[in-house]
Amino acid sequence: MVTLNVEMKDVVQAYSRIRDYVAKTPLIYSKETSERVGSEVWFKMESLQIVGSHKIRGCMNNILQLSEEDLKKGVVAASSGNHAQALAYAAKLLGTTAVVCVPESTPMIKRHGVLKYGAKLVVYGADYNEAEAKAHEIEALEGRKYVHSFEANEAVAGQGTIAIEALLEKGDFDVILAPTGGGGLVDGLAIAAKALNPDIKVYGLQTDTSPPWYKSFYEKRLNNDCDFLPTCADGLEGEITWPNVDLAIRCGVDGIIVVSEQATREGVKWMAAKHHFMIEGSSAVCLAALFEGHEELKDKKVLCIITGGNIDLDKFTKICADKYDWE
Amino acid sequence: MVTLNVEMKDVVQAYSRIRDYVAKTPLIYSKETSERVGSEVWFKMESLQIVGSHKIRGCMNNILQLSEEDLKKGVVAASSGNHAQALAYAAKLLGTTAVVCVPESTPMIKRHGVLKYGAKLVVYGADYNEAEAKAHEIEALEGRKYVHSFEANEAVAGQGTIAIEALLEKGDFDVILAPTGGGGLVDGLAIAAKALNPDIKVYGLQTDTSPPWYKSFYEKRLNNDCDFLPTCADGLEGEITWPNVDLAIRCGVDGIIVVSEQATREGVKWMAAKHHFMIEGSSAVCLAALFEGHEELKDKKVLCIITGGNIDLDKFTKICADKYDWE
Numbered sequence: 242m243v244t245l246n247v248e249m250k251d252v253v254q255a256y257s258r259i260r261d262y263v264a265k266t267p268l269i270y271s272k273e274t275s276e277r278v279g280s281e282v283w284f285k286m287e288s289l290q291i292v293g294s295h296k297i298r299g300c301m302n303n304i305l306q307l308s309e310e311d312l313k314k315g316v317v318a319a320s321s322g323n324h325a326q327a328l329a330y331a332a333k334l335l336g337t338t339a340v341v342c343v344p345e346s347t348p349m350i351k352r353h354g355v356l357k358y359g360a361k362l363v364v365y366g367a368d369y370n371e372a373e374a375k376a377h378e379i380e381a382l383e384g385r386k387y388v389h390s391f392e393a394n395e396a397v398a399g400q401g402t403i404a405i406e407a408l409l410e411k412g413d414f415d416v417i418l419a420p421t422g423g424g425g426l427v428d429g430l431a432i433a434a435k436a437l438n439p440d441i442k443v444y445g446l447q448t449d450t451s452p453p454w455y456k457s458f459y460e461k462r463l464n465n466d467c468d469f470l471p472t473c474a475d476g477l478e479g480e481i482t483w484p485n486v487d488l489a490i491r492c493g494v495d496g497i498i499v500v501s502e503q504a505t506r507e508g509v510k511w512m513a514a515k516h517h518f519m520i521e522g523s524s525a526v527c528l529a530a531l532f533e534g535h536e537e538l539k540d541k542k543v544l545c546i547i548t549g550g551n552i553d554l555d556k557f558t559k560i561c562a563d564k565y566d567w568e
Numbered sequence: 569m570v571t572l573n574v575e576m577k578d579v580v581q582a583y584s585r586i587r588d589y590v591a592k593t594p595l596i597y598s599k600e601t602s603e604r605v606g607s608e609v610w611f612k613m614e615s616l617q618i619v620g621s622h623k624i625r626g627c628m629n630n631i632l633q634l635s636e637e638d639l640k641k642g643v644v645a646a647s648s649g650n651h652a653q654a655l656a657y658a659a660k661l662l663g664t665t666a667v668v669c670v671p672e673s674t675p676m677i678k679r680h681g682v683l684k685y686g687a688k689l690v691v692y693g694a695d696y697n698e699a700e701a702k703a704h705e706i707e708a709l710e711g712r713k714y715v716h717s718f719e720a721n722e723a724v725a726g727q728g729t730i731a732i733e734a735l736l737e738k739g740d741f742d743v744i745l746a747p748t749g750g751g752g753l754v755d756g757l758a759i760a761a762k763a764l765n766p767d768i769k770v771y772g773l774q775t776d777t778s779p780p781w782y783k784s785f786y787e788k789r790l791n792n793d794c795d796f797l798p799t800c801a802d803g804l805e806g807e808i809t810w811p812n813v814d815l816a817i818r819c820g821v822d823g824i825i826v827v828s829e830q831a832t833r834e835g836v837k838w839m840a841a842k843h844h845f846m847i848e849g850s851s852a853v854c855l856a857a858l859f860e861g862h863e864e865l866k867d868k869k870v871l872c873i874i875t876g877g878n879i880d881l882d883k884f885t886k887i888c889a890d891k892y893d894w895e
Contacts, residue, residue: 412583
């Protein structure tokens with residue numbers, strides 16, 4: 242099994258490597274959310290990032306380190322959708338070819354993103370793990386370089402650059418909330434944020450419809466024995482692997498918060514109603530955690546990583562049909 | 569006596585505080601210097617900073633934290649010249665008044681800089697310490713806030729932002745060279761650089777015409793018992809105080825390198841001849857250290873902080889009259 246090892250210097254080097262290839266995304270204060278929940282709430286808008294999600298950071302950090310020779314072989318990856326688009330974009334930018342495998346649950350908008358940049362899209366399997374097995378088949382068959390979306394030091398270091406960018410813009414956050422699927426983001430954020438300020442708390446977020454991080458993190462062993470239920474947070478769903486949990490424990494992630502599916506849906510609508518931002522369910526878990534009033538967030542300056550904006554319009558309109566007392 | 573306490577989180581907050589008020593200065597690779605000395609040499613061009621030196625960073629970080637009430641009282645400081653100009657600029661920007669005391673050795677260009685921004689210039693005493701005593705007199709008499717140029721946490725944290733800016737642009741430096749007068753710069757750089765990458769070495773530089781940092785740092789006690797001789801590095805000359813040395817030892821500064829006055833003069837001419845940059849003698853100590861071939865710099869990626877560009881034209885032309893075998 243892979244053991245991940247990322248230090249602050251790796252995140253710093255990632256930042257210097259990718260800074261000309263990614264957007265410096267807006268850091269936005271939310272008066273509305275702050276007033277509702279009684280904390281000071283800010284959004285780091287990675288949904289406005291190139292290709293609509295933070296995944297381009299880890300992906301770019303990886304692909305920019307490939308040798309000329311490896312680059313010529315082309316790249317391959319599995320993804321729930323956002324890494325797929327990022328890799329397609331990065332491969333095109335650097336003049337090579339990409340094959341990406343996504344499970345059948347992948348939203349159409351993310352599939353279109355892949356095709357838009359000229360990559361080959363393989364839709365395979367019921368979940369991420371089946372898509373990943375397919376991608377490794379293609380790796381072996383075609384000799385392509387596998388670019389992992391979270392279980393790679395390069396991915397973790399790349400996602401960590403978000404913390405650097407945000408904290409240098411506003412230096413006094415108490416808490417960072419990180420939507421957690423594979424775990425590259427929560428790992429990278431913890432490594433970078435704690436190097437800049439050891440007092441900052443970093444929490445990973447999952448929905449109660451897919452909480453294997455919660456079980457694995459606190460039990461300190463891989464535990465995918467969950468009731469996986471349908472979720473609007475397609476980027477966070479499904480079984481996980483051990484290396485990113487192991488790194489999360491070692492690098493001082495402060496906890497995993499599980500939020501309800503309903504509060505997550507409410508978060509999507511809240512962002513649309515109050516800020517006119519379309520965000521993924523996978524990002525709305527940050528709002529869900531704030532709405533639910535978790536103790537760790539009370540009276541704090543909270544940085545929410547809004548990881549992506551790639552949500553299908555029909556799913557979005559269905560979520561917006563729910564009614565709330567704040568409307 | 570003051571005890572300085574600065575951590576990375578203070579430098580991060582300083583960065584977020586001052587970033588809209590200071591320039592992001594160029595980071596320049598020097599092919600010529602690299603080929604001559606056999607290391608990879610880069611310059612962080614704080615000589616192109618607002619008011620022509622890095623001092624605006626610490627100064628701005630200090631003055632932006634003053635209360636409305638304190639700001640109304642006006643500010644006062646002593647300086648060998650660059651902090652004086654920075655404070656004059658900052659005070660004008662924030663709509664208050666400044667009095668700055670400089671010793672008689674202060675170059676005309678730095679005096680003019682002070683007057684240009686509408687501050688009151690008091691030329692007093694043979695050295696920095698005499699000017700400082702005068703500034704404290706004015707502080708007591710007029711009730712102004714004293715803004716120290718190096719012996720203040722705010723100054724140290726402000727100068728440290730240079731390391732953040734440089735390392736996020738290029739993340740793989742081995743060594744940072746910091747001209748060292750009061751010591752705010754070397755302290756701040758060590759704190760920030762080592763938080764970003766613990767492997768980076770940070771050295772303070774002085775000339776052999778004014779080496780009290782060398783004595784004090786290695787003897788771990790204040791020792792100003794030096795033969796002070798005339799120097800082109802007016803920003804680094806004279807007696808020092810203990811708090812910044814104490815902090816340098818505590819925050820892991822790796823050493824103090826003493827360079828010759830002659831190599832420093834050569835550095836000024838080298839930068840003019842090879843790069844068409846006019847830099848202060850106080851900044852040219854970085855080049856001097858490289859020319860002299862100190863062991864610590866061999867085969868390394870070296871970041872030179874070119875702290876300032878405020879050199880009198882007549883002094884500059886005299887230095888350029890020296891002849892070298894590389895011409």
